[in-house]
Amino acid sequence: MDANSVGTDVSADHVIAELLEMGFEFDKISEAIGVVGPCRADVVEFVLNGSGSVQRKPGGGSQRRSSDRSARLANPRGKFKQSSITYHIASTTGSKTESCGEEPSTSYSCLAANMNPALTAAICLKPKPEHQTLLDDSRGEFDWADKISAVLQKHFGFSCVKGFQKEALDAWFAHKDCLVLAATGSGKSLCFQIPALLTTKVVVVISPLISLMHDQCLKLAKHGISACFLGSGQPDNRVEGKAMAGMYKIIYVCPETVLRLMEPLKKLAEKPGIALFAIDEVHCVSKWGHDFRPDYRKLSVLRQNFCSSKLKFLEHDIPLMALTATATLPVREDILKSLKMSGHTVVVLTSFFRQNLRFNVKHSKTSASSYGKDFQELIGTYNASRNFRGKSQKILHEVEPESESSSYESLDDSASDDEDAISDKTKLAKSFVKENAEHELDQYPGVDDFDVSCGEFLESSRPESFAFPVQSAETSSSESLDQGPTIVYVPTRKGTVELANYLCKSGLKAAAYNAKMPRSHLRQVHEQFHSNALEVVVATIAFGMGIDKSNVRRIIHYGLPQSLEAYYQEAGRAGRDGKLSDCTLYCNFMRTPTLLPNKRSDEQTRAAYRMLRDCFHYALNTSTCRAKILVKYFGEEFGPDGCKMDMWGSGLDVSDSTRISLNLHFRVTSVLMALLKCMISRKKQLCS
Numbered sequence: 001m002d003a004n005s006v007g008t009d010v011s012a013d014h015v016i017a018e019l020l021e022m023g024f025e026f027d028k029i030s031e032a033i034g035v036v037g038p039c040r041a042d043v044v045e046f047v048l049n050g051s052g053s054v055q056r057k058p059g060g061g062s063q064r065r066s067s068d069r070s071a072r073l074a075n076p077r078g079k080f081k082q083s084s085i086t087y088h089i090a091s092t093t094g095s096k097t098e099s100c101g102e103e104p105s106t107s108y109s110c111l112a113a114n115m116n117p118a119l120t121a122a123i124c125l126k127p128k129p130e131h132q133t134l135l136d137d138s139r140g141e142f143d144w145a146d147k148i149s150a151v152l153q154k155h156f157g158f159s160c161v162k163g164f165q166k167e168a169l170d171a172w173f174a175h176k177d178c179l180v181l182a183a184t185g186s187g188k189s190l191c192f193q194i195p196a197l198l199t200t201k202v203v204v205v206i207s208p209l210i211s212l213m214h215d216q217c218l219k220l221a222k223h224g225i226s227a228c229f230l231g232s233g234q235p236d237n238r239v240e241g242k243a244m245a246g247m248y249k250i251i252y253v254c255p256e257t258v259l260r261l262m263e264p265l266k267k268l269a270e271k272p273g274i275a276l277f278a279i280d281e282v283h284c285v286s287k288w289g290h291d292f293r294p295d296y297r298k299l300s301v302l303r304q305n306f307c308s309s310k311l312k313f314l315e316h317d318i319p320l321m322a323l324t325a326t327a328t329l330p331v332r333e334d335i336l337k338s339l340k341m342s343g344h345t346v347v348v349l350t351s352f353f354r355q356n357l358r359f360n361v362k363h364s365k366t367s368a369s370s371y372g373k374d375f376q377e378l379i380g381t382y383n384a385s386r387n388f389r390g391k392s393q394k395i396l397h398e399v400e401p402e403s404e405s406s407s408y409e410s411l412d413d414s415a416s417d418d419e420d421a422i423s424d425k426t427k428l429a430k431s432f433v434k435e436n437a438e439h440e441l442d443q444y445p446g447v448d449d450f451d452v453s454c455g456e457f458l459e460s461s462r463p464e465s466f467a468f469p470v471q472s473a474e475t476s477s478s479e480s481l482d483q484g485p486t487i488v489y490v491p492t493r494k495g496t497v498e499l500a501n502y503l504c505k506s507g508l509k510a511a512a513y514n515a516k517m518p519r520s521h522l523r524q525v526h527e528q529f530h531s532n533a534l535e536v537v538v539a540t541i542a543f544g545m546g547i548d549k550s551n552v553r554r555i556i557h558y559g560l561p562q563s564l565e566a567y568y569q570e571a572g573r574a575g576r577d578g579k580l581s582d583c584t585l586y587c588n589f590m591r592t593p594t595l596l597p598n599k600r601s602d603e604q605t606r607a608a609y610r611m612l613r614d615c616f617h618y619a620l621n622t623s624t625c626r627a628k629i630l631v632k633y634f635g636e637e638f639g640p641d642g643c644k645m646d647m648w649g650s651g652l653d654v655s656d657s658t659r660i661s662l663n664l665h666f667r668v669t670s671v672l673m674a675l676l677k678c679m680i681s682r683k684k685q686l687c688s
């Protein structure tokens, strides 16, 4: 059935279910359907931008309300999940389910659509095979460092490789496996992209997210390098065949697809050859990591199958290059072991310290009632920079958060009576289950979460106007932030919509982003974010790994992250141009941290609790440099001069620390930790 056919209860219910999944509130959806009818795009437009933005449809109004009521009574959320998935699949094959028979014009942000036609055109050219030999297979006869410089300059505009990049490339050149541990934004991708330019062979990159692969392919196309990605997000089924025939220099692929393609990959290894298997975001291998993906563990088949003892035509084992910015010592060991990397693996380790990131923690209820206080400065900053100071002040006073209650149904938004909260265990358990249910959906965006308009990324000539990135600027503590964009991470989908809505109403160019939103919207947010058309993206972790925009000036976590690795990974989106950037964590010290993964073993659940505890301790810390705690977490020690306390945030926000005494912190922490233990057994009961 057409999801948007007007006049049936099923279509209204369908739209309700989808919008609930996106994070919108039931009452608002009902009201909107009542006015504009059950067209998803119109309903969203109405909810976000009000009645003036959408024409009232005949057949809306009271007629719709009865179906809304029945939807509410039946609570059909689970039932509709399947429809929602079917809908998303349909949208990849081009069926017009989005816009009620019209081209989708909806912007879920407060901006008009801002597609970049040049970009779309560039990625939709016809393929042609690559036969450009830069390095012959003997590989020993010439100065390969010169060759690297040449391709680096030609394709990327950089004059030299960084030290750690050279080490990784040396390992590859010596046919050795390599584990690269380097800070966010340091340039790890180049380590596996350059080999593709130095040989006639293909580089296969394993990556966890379609969005990440998509972004990288787009960038490579702009740099004149052909690339494609394979997996369930690939809408063109011819791309896989072309990739296995060696028609792209770099193939991005998700782990489950690599496992499926073992035989074709063996053929590819024979002709034209595979130069390297790169495993990006390799912390996903580890059960102890923050972003465990079970299929990553099965990638040990690469080392087992692509070696000269198994494939007789190979002169050397095909090297593995594993890369991450966030791996603790146990995670590193787990990676080497579970991928069965060679005993001669070269470990390239650089500092995790990002000297231009300034870390702060502030106490906040982190609910709708605290938006006004917490985001006033941000709103003022952007509005002032657009010469809207007067208007924005007015708006700030006019726009009140819609409800005092938090989207979390937290027990503690009074932020005053922790003892009451602790005594009411039933309520706590309910809240725990509810939050868990939401977070589970938010935390692990599947490979189907993103759509692309074209699956092929062929080398395109670089436009004349193409500007190479400016090198890092020196940072000084007195430097002020310029007005690059901000990413706000919130723990729930509902939170993304609520906060983005609030910021839009306050005059900012903001957009919500979560994995359940329509792909067209997600694509649009990506494009607007990269073209500087958005000031703020309010996102779940779906907008995390791989986001590489140079001028992100602020990362705000509005709620506790699930681990310090996740926190540092997300914070690492800031200041990739080397300029001073702020990373602020707003944390409710009175709320039990419950951001927990579901469907895990007890052991993993305990590990998750440990990670949460580390986050909580990080937030509570009042005496040590925050950057120091973070890098220490990854096994790195700072020298005496390593941390400049005046610049890199230390304790809690001063005004808050006067309100919350240390005594209370420690009392609350110990009670919370006891509660967490209690919850493990409680959760078992609830799940059994």
Ligand SMILES: Nc1ncnc2c1ncn2[C@@H]1O[C@H](COP(=O)(O)OP(=O)(O)OP(=O)(O)O)[C@@H](O)[C@H]1O
Binding pocket: 158, 159, 160, 161, 162, 165, 182, 183, 184, 185, 186, 187, 188, 189, 190, 324, 325, 469, 545, 546, 547, 548, 572, 573, 576
């Ligand atoms: N040798 C180099 N000289 C100058 N800039 C470089 C060099 N290598 C990479 N860069 C730039 O550094 C930026 C970050 O690179 P990249 O996305 O590969 O980082 P990353 O280490 O993978 O980060 P993350 O782990 O956060 O995804 C890119 O914009 C890239 O162009």
